[in-house]
Every structure is written in C-alpha cells, then in structure tokens.
Amino acid sequence: MRAVKEVANAKINLFLDVISRREDGFHDIKTVMHSISLSDTVTVFYTPSSEPAVRMAVKGNRFLPTDDKNLAARAAMLYMQSAGVSATVEIKLEKRIPVAAGLAGGSSDAAATLRAMNRLFGRLFTDRALSAIAARLGSDVPYCLYGKTALCEGRGEIMTKLPDSLKLNVVVATAHEHVATPQAYSALDAMYSSFDGSIPTGADSRYGALISALNGSSQIQNGLFNVFESAVLPTCPGASALKVRMLELGASASMMSGSGPSVFGIFDSEEAARSAADKLCGEGFFASFAKSV
Numbered sequence: 001m002r003a004v005k006e007v008a009n010a011k012i013n014l015f016l017d018v019i020s021r022r023e024d025g026f027h028d029i030k031t032v033m034h035s036i037s038l039s040d041t042v043t044v045f046y047t048p049s050s051e052p053a054v055r056m057a058v059k060g061n062r063f064l065p066t067d068d069k070n071l072a073a074r075a076a077m078l079y080m081q082s083a084g085v086s087a088t089v090e091i092k093l094e095k096r097i098p099v100a101a102g103l104a105g106g107s108s109d110a111a112a113t114l115r116a117m118n119r120l121f122g123r124l125f126t127d128r129a130l131s132a133i134a135a136r137l138g139s140d141v142p143y144c145l146y147g148k149t150a151l152c153e154g155r156g157e158i159m160t161k162l163p164d165s166l167k168l169n170v171v172v173a174t175a176h177e178h179v180a181t182p183q184a185y186s187a188l189d190a191m192y193s194s195f196d197g198s199i200p201t202g203a204d205s206r207y208g209a210l211i212s213a214l215n216g217s218s219q220i221q222n223g224l225f226n227v228f229e230s231a232v233l234p235t236c237p238g239a240s241a242l243k244v245r246m247l248e249l250g251a252s253a254s255m256m257s258g259s260g261p262s263v264f265g266i267f268d269s270e271e272a273a274r275s276a277a278d279k280l281c282g283e284g285f286f287a288s289f290a291k292s293v
Ligand code: ATP
Pocket: 064, 065, 069, 070, 071, 072, 098, 099, 100, 101, 102, 103, 104, 105, 106, 107, 109, 110, 140, 258, 259
C-alpha cells in the first residue's frame, strides 16, 4: 500500500465583491483569496484493484460525512473516473478548519485530494487539466489547488495569480454562528438592486488599494473589502462582536471572510496575534493564529 500526504490550507478573502447576477441565478464575483497556515491534513492510501472504490475516515469532526457527500471522497472518485483508472483509495482527513465558515475547508480538502491522487497515479493530469477537474467539484477548488494569493472571478473558478508578497499574521475566529449563503445573496440582491449597476458597492477604490499593497507600495488595511458584511453582520451578533474584539485586542484591521461567519484580524506581530487568539479562545470563540503561506 502506498500513501501520500497533502496539507489543505484554509483561505481568507482579502477582497470580495459581487459583480452581477447571472441569468442562471448565480452571481459573478470578484475576489482576492489568500492562503493561510490554518489547515487540514489529507492522507491518501492506495491499493491496486480492478474497480474504483473510495473509503474515508475523518478525525477532528464527527459530524462530517464520510461517503460521497464529502468533497474529498468525491474528488478521489472524480479523479479516477476522469483518468479511467481504478484503485481502492482510503482517505484519512484530519480536520482543523472550521466547517461552513467561509474558509473553504471542504474545497481545500478536495484540492489536496486531487493533488495527492495525481502524485499517486504518476501525474496523469497537467496543472491545467487538474484545474478543470477541480472546477467540477466547486468554484473555490481550482484556487485551492495552488493557493497563495490570487484574483478569482466568474463564480470564483477563473483564477489569475497575484504577487505573492504578503507575510500576514492573522487571527481567524468564529462565534459558532451559521450563515445560509443563498439567503446572504438574496439579501445582497435586495440591497444592490440585483447588481444591475445602479447602486455601487464601493469596492472599486478598495481593489486599487489592495493591488498597490500587494505590489508593496501601501498598507493592506485600505484594500480590504467584503460586500457580504453588509448582509451578514446584522444577522450575526457574534461575528459583529468578534470584529470589534479583534480591534480592541490590537488588530490593525478586521473583516469577515467569504460569506462568513468567520472573521479575521490582521496583527503587526506573531506575538500580538497569538496573544489575541488565546484571549478569544478564553472568551468562548473558536480562534486560531495563522500566517500567510
Ligand atoms: P467556502 O468558503 O468555499 O464557501 P466554507 O468554508 O463556507 O466554504 P466548507 O467548510 O467547505 O464551507 O463546508 C461547506 C459544506 O460542505 C458543509 O455543509 C459540509 O457538510 C460539506 N462538506 C463536504 N465535505 C467537506 C469537507 N471535507 N470539509 C468540510 N465540509 C465539507
């Protein structure tokens, strides 16, 4: 039996705007994602067999599915179907990224599984071909294959790499609240006239500031933007409180990630971030120190 291990990093959104509502009901977005060291670990064990089979065990979260509802299991099966190969594949997932929190944990597990499968099977797919398989699993999965800092457009699957210059010390935290992403989109549609262009979200100047920060010519704080805050924070008192607490604990900026409810804070030093994370844990939040990766 052979085995391959991959790290599945969480992401935070440094910038997230909705551009338009499409005819199919989905939305085109413009987001800058950034990988952080908070991570799951995916180990894939391979045994030759004549029929493709996937088994899975999860450590660290007893509520996650272990059948084909788990994105990692689905990724392994889709890889074998796409390549026309067979094996019995066992996935061991060590889960540390909070689930359904706007940190792309499931997408990152799927991407890590695809990377592991491609290593186990002798790189049957090029990077581009693997991205196409990833896009069939979810719009964040192509980004999660390569991580770092990237602009993601369309539904999130059209990726352009950005300068990889940031060395952030962050605290990622959640207040154990739940956000229903479809409802968050509906609330945004109501606020911004279904993104017909009549009501600007105010994101444009922020994007310019972010790109200039990524090029090293200004501070990141002025470039942060997340349109979902306006729809989600009023319904999530815990996330709103976390934003305030991050600043009180010394963060130079604090913002929600994805459609929430997790919130990240940016700190000047690792020491300050670790101390803030400890305090937030003591106050009953999930909180973790993480660095850019
Ligand atoms: P995104 O930031 O991409 O919107 P998220 O962080 O909000 O993602 P996930 O943690 O990926 O959300 O989980 C979303 C849903 O996917 C959950 O309801 C969960 O049951 C399901 N899921 C399937 N596989 C996984 C996995 N390996 N890890 C986490 N969630 C998974």
